[in-house]
Amino acid sequence: MEAIGLSVIDWLIILIYFAFVIGIGFYLRRYTKSHEDFFLAGRKNSSWVAGLAFLSANLGALELLGMTGNTFKYGMYVAHFYWIGAIPAMVFLGVYMMPFYYSSKIHSIPGYLKLRFDEKTRVLNGIAFAIMTLLVSGINLYAMALVLHTFLGWNWDVSMWISAITVAVYVGLSGLMSAIFTEIIQFFLIWFGLFLVSVLGLIEIGSVNEILARLNQFSPDISLTTLWSSSADPMKNGMHVHWAGIVLGLGFVLSFGYWTTDFLVVQRAFSAKDLRSARMTPILASFFKMALPFIVILAGLIAIVLSIDPKSGFHLLQDGGQINYDSALPMLIARYYPPGLVGLGVTALLAGFMAGQAGNISAFNTVWTYDIYKAVLNRNASDSHLLWMGRVSTIVGVAISLITAYWAKSFPSIMDYMQAIFSWVNAPLFATMLLGMFLWWITPNGAFWGLITGMLSSFLMYLAVKFEWIPQSLITLSSVQSDMAANFWRAWWAWLICAVVTVAVSLLTKKKPKEELVGLVKGLTPQTLDANIPFVKKPEFYALISLAVFVLLNIWFW
């Protein structure tokens, strides 16, 4: 594969960025004195800071290279990941779940499981989350290496090591605080560095309507330009998925499983200064999330339009004879950006991956330190020892991510890899959380066995389809196949199995006394939230606006 190449000015911009984030790590180290500073950024952030960090932690490789590449592969259906696959869950987290999380003063999601259920459920989830986090962290390293490899022609190994060392330095120095600072810088660099691709694409092609018209002309039978109107028949949409799979698998299980239980993003809300700011964190983030398709989906559609026009000279890169979908965004940057802007575009991509990886690593070091090390291995660890362990686990986590990066490289698309992992861990956990938070009679044994059964069944379904022990149609309930449809449906079945086992075991085992569940379960907790502030300042008001915009966008692109 031939490298695209950079000028001296591009290099200068990239070097300024690296120097800046490492400099911030050293600057903030002076203010990181306790384990609370390292793991929760001192619980001092405003909802704007926590909200942008909340979104940026999710703005990793998947959201940039992966989603643009998937739009090239599946068409506009990928926008479901930003809208139905995110907004209802983010709003639900802010309105209903955050009060239980924030008020219980926990350090992590497994910490909530300990309070609500017991130690074994916490450790089980802690281990599963730690493994998942390192697998996902590897994707960001892989994607970062893809960019360095594509633009600079660097060797894969060198690219991954440089990226990994940078993240290890700035997260190791100041933990969540420097992760949040750099995530917000990265958020702005991503917008300034990548939105211009869509702007220039629109200038070249003419308008959004022209893009949609050319796509409809290119693919009249399989829709690449609608969200719902072609979802009744999987044969008629690019993702080959039925609307029920989108709603149940993506919109309900995968989305709620990720946005409400994945500590990687929820940790940012825990850093907020008070409960209202914590509740506003995901709600504010939801507005920015809804806007992201104007970078990634639009860029993916522009890439399709250019690639079907032989006069444009645009094509994706090929690796070993296979089309590399993830190269869509880098190739658009190379097409439109003159020297200087190429450096900004590459920096934006690198920033996205580093934000995603830093998010994973800071979540990993917290769960490892509190939910595995302190809970099982060293119960009497001092504050300073925990701070030291946080730094050590940051370096170890980055080292293990390097190994998982090579595994991620073997998947045809990083999005398929991500959704496979989420359907193993997050989908069943969401069933446990939902039942535990809203039904007081769910027992610790019910939660533990439900979680184990849900995770194992999801993994077994994945293996059974991969090695063709069973036909994929058994999972997707459709004769039309796609990896993404299989991920959605597998998540739904894992959630259902976990929920059924949790309820069944709970009916047969000993319940926790109600008085131990006050503040942890709805119905047993007094309703005193924001009682004295006007409605227009309440998180519920902004949640309603967010939902209204979400509905309008879905109708617009129906």
Add this chain to the structure above:
Amino acid sequence: MDEQQQQQVKPIWYFVGLILMIMGGIIFCTGIYLYFHPSMNPTVLAETHPNLWWGSIMILFGFIMYRVSK
């Protein structure tokens, strides 16, 4: 982090403003150079001089954030 230390930490918007102004400035200056010395292998839409207007937008936005953080 206690209150005294928290006050000493510069707000995040200061750093955002600073990096946008620096990068925007470099991109803008590159745009001026490319205006007078066009590239031998121009990119698509190079005639719209994206470095000039996008660099200006970054400088302006960065300046506003920098001022607000002060």
